[in-house]
Amino acid sequence: MSISGEKKSAMIDLSGVAKSFVLNNQGGAVIPVMAGAGLRVAPGECVALTGASGAGKSTLMRMIYGNYRANAGRILVGGTDVARAEPRDIIALRREVLGYVSQFLRVVPRVPTLDVVAEPLLALGVDEEKARVRAAELLARLNIPERLWSLSPTTFSGGEQQRVNIARGFAHDYPALLLDEPTASLDPVNRAVVLELIEAAKARGAAIVGIFHDDAARARVCDREADVSAFTPQAAA
Amino acid sequence: MTPLLQVRGIEKRYGARIGCADVEFDLYPGEVMGIVGESGSGKSTLLNCLAGHLKPDAGQVIFDTRADGPVDTVTMSEPARRMLGRTDWAFVHQHARDGLRMNVSAGGNIGERLMAVGARHYGDIRARAVDWLDRVEIAENRVDDRPSAFSGGMQQRLQIARNLVTEPRLVFMDEPTGGLDVSVQARLLDLLRGLVRQMGLSALIVTHDLAVVRLLADRLMVMKDGHVVESGLTDQVLDDPQHAYTQLLVSSVLQV
Numbered sequence: 295m296s297i298s299g300e301k302k303s304a305m306i307d308l309s310g311v312a313k314s315f316v317l318n319n320q321g322g323a324v325i326p327v328m329a330g331a332g333l334r335v336a337p338g339e340c341v342a343l344t345g346a347s348g349a350g351k352s353t354l355m356r357m358i359y360g361n362y363r364a365n366a367g368r369i370l371v372g373g374t375d376v377a378r379a380e381p382r383d384i385i386a387l388r389r390e391v392l393g394y395v396s397q398f399l400r401v402v403p404r405v406p407t408l409d410v411v412a413e414p415l416l417a418l419g420v421d422e423e424k425a426r427v428r429a430a431e432l433l434a435r436l437n438i439p440e441r442l443w444s445l446s447p448t449t450f451s452g453g454e455q456q457r458v459n460i461a462r463g464f465a466h467d468y469p470a471l472l473l474d475e476p477t478a479s480l481d482p483v484n485r486a487v488v489l490e491l492i493e494a495a496k497a498r499g500a501a502i503v504g505i506f507h508d509d510a511a512r513a514r515v516c517d518r519e520a521d522v523s524a525f526t527p528q529a530a531a
Numbered sequence: 532m533t534p535l536l537q538v539r540g541i542e543k544r545y546g547a548r549i550g551c552a553d554v555e556f557d558l559y560p561g562e563v564m565g566i567v568g569e570s571g572s573g574k575s576t577l578l579n580c581l582a583g584h585l586k587p588d589a590g591q592v593i594f595d596t597r598a599d600g601p602v603d604t605v606t607m608s609e610p611a612r613r614m615l616g617r618t619d620w621a622f623v624h625q626h627a628r629d630g631l632r633m634n635v636s637a638g639g640n641i642g643e644r645l646m647a648v649g650a651r652h653y654g655d656i657r658a659r660a661v662d663w664l665d666r667v668e669i670a671e672n673r674v675d676d677r678p679s680a681f682s683g684g685m686q687q688r689l690q691i692a693r694n695l696v697t698e699p700r701l702v703f704m705d706e707p708t709g710g711l712d713v714s715v716q717a718r719l720l721d722l723l724r725g726l727v728r729q730m731g732l733s734a735l736i737v738t739h740d741l742a743v744v745r746l747l748a749d750r751l752m753v754m755k756d757g758h759v760v761e762s763g764l765t766d767q768v769l770d771d772p773q774h775a776y777t778q779l780l781v782s783s784v785l786q787v
Contacts, residue, residue, distance in 0.1 A: 315771075316773070317778070318774070318775030318778050319775055319778055319779055319782070356770070356771075360764060360767060361764075361766050361767055361770050361771065362767070362770065362771040363763075363767060363771050363773065381749060381750045381763055381764040381767075382559055382562060382749070382750075384764055385562075385749050385764070400745070400746075402717060402720050402721045402724060402746050403714075403717035403720075403721075404714075404717045404718060404721055405721050416728065417728065
């Protein structure tokens with residue numbers, strides 16, 4: 295296959311991405327955190343972001359999701375440049391194409407767990423009954439006891455919240471997925487379930503970018519690693 | 532896609548003082564935009580200018596009407612604007628008593644808005660009122676009670692039912708969860724989110740509560756001294772604020 299052919303097939307394609315934080319209320323301090331970042335992920339591929347704590351793994355992931363603003367460069371996800379897109383285009387992208395499993399579950403209080411998990415599907419216009427069936431399947435697979443499904447996850451344990459978050463992130467078959475430590479705080483049984491979900495997503499052609507502190511998990515599901523330390527701005531320059 | 536609302540150069544002065552100035556944005560069908568800022572930042576003035584309650588000194592508020600397409604509502608006739616206020620627009624006040632008729636029954640409050648757009652059949656009106664009470668989680672047996680006998684949270688839900696019964700396309704909300712207990716707020720937020728999704732509503736929500744906009748709004752506009760200082764995707768503005776004022780606002784929130 296030609297190189298240009300591969301170029302076209304990348305689902306996630308970053309080049310020349312730079313980011314600094316400007317602290318306006320602290321003397322206008324400018325903190326450059328990333329420069330010249332590039333990354334290409336093809337459908338069916340899983341790439342692990344690596345680098346020491348503070349190297350910018352989460353920052354890069356948040357920029358791909360459009361949660362942090364990039365100061366320069368291009369962040370193409372399914373053809374949309376997240377670095378330049380209008381809010382409504384990013385919202386549509388997040389609804390249809392780009393999923394994100396963060397480390398924290400953020401929900402409207404009092405909403406039942408089953409509805410929290412079904413929500414991404416409802417937002418896509420999937421029939422309520424179908425969405426709930428899919429949500430129930432995922433919750434059962436992730437060993438969340440059925441008696442908890444009608445309760446809000448806000449009072450659940452850390453591990454349970456993390457599993458609800460994962461169920462929600464996998465409810466829709468996103469063509470691109472961002473996973474921020476998806477196996478953290480999970481017991482071996484649930485860890486295995488999450489790894490199976492990731493493998494299944496790859497098999498159906500999802501392009502995945504992940505942060506895994508769990509070496510064995512990373513070795514099992516990731517096809518290659520991208521060390522973000524390479525994108526650290528040179529202080530001496 | 533045509534924006535539902537196109538706001539251009541809106542300005543309102545109170546004598547020499549600026550209420551709001553140079554406000555511009557487009558709102559698309561199904562979008563929910565939050566407007567935040569401290570007291571006196573001009574957010575309520577802006578909302579009232581957009582909703583036709585205040586006449587701006589300059590600018591256009593172009594609404595994509597069902598019949599005639601995009602029309603500037605600032606220059607449209609008063610009767611036409613009022614008709615819009617009863618049909619395609621809705622306004623949810625912070626204090627439910629400003630948006631309800633306190634001496635009319637709950638069912639009557641909902642029915643009145645239906646009658647204003649031509650509904651006449653008593654049975655139909657009552658049935659729709661009961662349906663809407665159910666949708667905002669008010670028991671059917673309260674249909675004949677006056678809102679003065681309702682709790683604050685129930686009054687607010689009744690106000691929402693009264694506003695949404697005519698299936699508007701654009702809802703203006705001024706601090707819809709202000710002054711309510713946090714548990715009541717949560718229930719209202721959940722209700723509003725569900726209704727926005729099911730009805731495909733567009734909404735403008737003025738609030739000073741950043742947690743509320745994070746959960747309800749797709750987009751966010753930050754105002755200070757009558758001007759928009761920053762706008763964008765809600766989570767981006769809150770998690771990676773660029774303007775000094777937004778950075779201050781976000782860092783000032785107490786963590787629970």
